Amino acid sequence: MWRLHQFPLCPFSRKLRLLMGEKGIPFELWRENPWEGTEDFLALNPAGRTPVLHDPDKRVTLCDSQAICEYFEETVERSPMINGTATGRAEIRRLVALFDENFYFDVTAPLLHERMKKRLVLRQPPDSKALREAMKMAHGHLDYIDWLIDNRPWLAGSTMSLADLAAAAQISVADYLGGIDWKGHEQTLGWYSVFKSRPSFRPLLTERMEVIQPPKHYSEIDI
Amino acid sequence: MWRLHQFPLCPFSRKLRLLMGEKGIPFELWRENPWEGTEDFLALNPAGRTPVLHDPDKRVTLCDSQAICEYFEETVERSPMINGTATGRAEIRRLVALFDENFYFDVTAPLLHERMKKRLVLRQPPDSKALREAMKMAHGHLDYIDWLIDNRPWLAGSTMSLADLAAAAQISVADYLGGIDWKGHEQTLGWYSVFKSRPSFRPLLTERMEVIQPPKHYSEIDI
CATH class of the missing domain: 3.40.30.10 (Glutaredoxin)
Known part of the structure; x- marks a missing residue:
């Protein structure tokens, strides 16, 4: 296995x-x-x-x-996640890179540094300015996801794709670390709530990282 | 076009x-x-x-x-660059990510910041400590490339692939910015010299970035 x-x-x-x-x-x-x-x-x-x-x-x-x-x-043929025309597949991969690189460096990486690495490894308090900056960047990224969902059923087009999985993965870590303020992002929240109820997502939501606790709404499906 | x-x-x-x-x-x-x-x-x-x-x-x-x-x-069928078995293709993509992410963040990005952005945008002198650190990291990466070439004709296996192109692209920028000390890296230098003579590479080597000049060996094929 x-x-x-x-x-x-x-x-x-x-x-x-x-x-x-x-x-x-x-x-x-x-x-x-x-x-x-x-x-x-x-x-x-x-x-x-x-x-x-x-x-x-x-x-x-x-x-x-x-x-x-x-x-x-x-x-593995089941549930294709990079599917469609060549241009459609390029759009999926563009968005995956946007979440894996830009969202990660703007939001997830600083949150992990401030809230996880400083706590578990460096034994330092988080820098509140860095946290505020990460949360501000998160708003910008959620605005873009709101816009995508206003124009398409799923992030890259008409079907769920690796772009949705990449975005949900980054958002879920940022949300665990208290870095997501959902106010004003109803479109993204609606899409994310559907996602949270999927069997593939449930094991992630029930897992905990040592002493670091997520906010109460983190693992709830209806928030 | x-x-x-x-x-x-x-x-x-x-x-x-x-x-x-x-x-x-x-x-x-x-x-x-x-x-x-x-x-x-x-x-x-x-x-x-x-x-x-x-x-x-x-x-x-x-x-x-x-x-x-x-x-x-x-x-485009001509000159496939992500070719072979599924495992072989995974190996090509692993190496592309290693050069696009690790080599870039360890070597190319700090060199671009110190030698290009500080000169053209920030109007500051480069930080010699950051330059030394980038060159030290470059040695580590070239050691790994030496090892790959000791074991395979091309970086990912028996034929040229996107892994070679990704590595050559990063190395060429680092070399332009004076960040590569070739001493002790004969294997990588041999592979890179073959690469420099390819028609796809020549236009890159003759191009210049405004006031920033590369070292003399940069565009020479036999060094």
């Missing part, structure tokens, strides 16, 4: 877990703290990042969330 | 230019300074990053270097 090296608040591992959940691919979770940079982990992935997917029996190791998602798109 | 919005030292635009060159896809260059964040550019790409590929006649806009490379892999 696939062993997924990850930690509960890794947004890229969440994107992959959602994809594997939607496609019905079995896997077991393997807890990893990539910031420790252990030799064992760097031997699996020289990039030092989660997720890594490893099958000890078949001796196959796959690294990088996007490379792994593309791998399952190519090898 | 495709219009490629880019600036001469954008490593992601270089990756795309190499791919389009190898596949024989015609395009014209359109100079962009993404750090200015003009409304016209943000309307083309809300992520505010180069490259953007735009066809004004067909009214098609493609954003994100990896999404565009995947698009041409799907639509």
Whole structure:
């Protein structure tokens, strides 16, 4: 069985877990703290990042969330998530990159640094200015998602795609860390609430990261 | 014809230019300074990053270097660059991400900040400590590339792939900015020298970025 090296608040591992959940691919979770940079982990992935997917029996190791998602798109027909015309597929991948890179660097990464790494590793209080800036950036990104949903049933078009999974993964981590103010983002909230009720999403919402507690609304489906 | 919005030292635009060159896809260059964040550019790409590929006649806009490379892999058969088995393709994409993300953030991005942005935009001298750190990180990455080439003819396997183009694109920008010390990296230098003589690479090597001059060896094929 696939062993997924990850930690509960890794947004890229969440994107992959959602994809594997939607496609019905079995896997077991393997807890990893990539910031420790252990030799064992760097031997699996020289990039030092989660997720890594490893099958000890078949001796196959796959690294990088996007490379792994593309791998399952190519090898598992069920629930295609990068589908449609070539231009439509480019639009899905554009949005995945927007969430994996821009949303992550503007919102998720600073929240993880301030609220998780400072708490668990550095033993420092969070910087309130950095938190405010991340929440402000989150508003800008949610405005864009609102606009997408005003124009399309799902983020990249008429069907659910990897763009939705990538966005939900980033938002769910930011929401866990108290970085999302939902006021004024009814469109995104509606889309996200539908998402939260999916069987692929439920295991993520019930998981906790050590001493860090999410706000009460985090795992509720109707908020 | 495709219009490629880019600036001469954008490593992601270089990756795309190499791919389009190898596949024989015609395009014209359109100079962009993404750090200015003009409304016209943000309307083309809300992520505010180069490259953007735009066809004004067909009214098609493609954003994100990896999404565009995947698009041409799907639509242009000539010179496949993400080829082979599903596992082999995952290995190509893993390495592309390693160069696009890790090499970029460790080496190319700090060099661009210190040597290009500070000179052209911020009008500040470079921070010599940051430059030393970037060059040290470059050594680590070149060690890994040396190891790959000791084990394989090309970075991802037996044929040239997008992994080679992504690595060459990052290295070429770092080399332009004086961030690569080739001593002790004979394997990588041999692979890179072969690369520099390819017709797809020549136009990149003769281009200059305003007042910033590359070291003498930069555009020479035999060094």
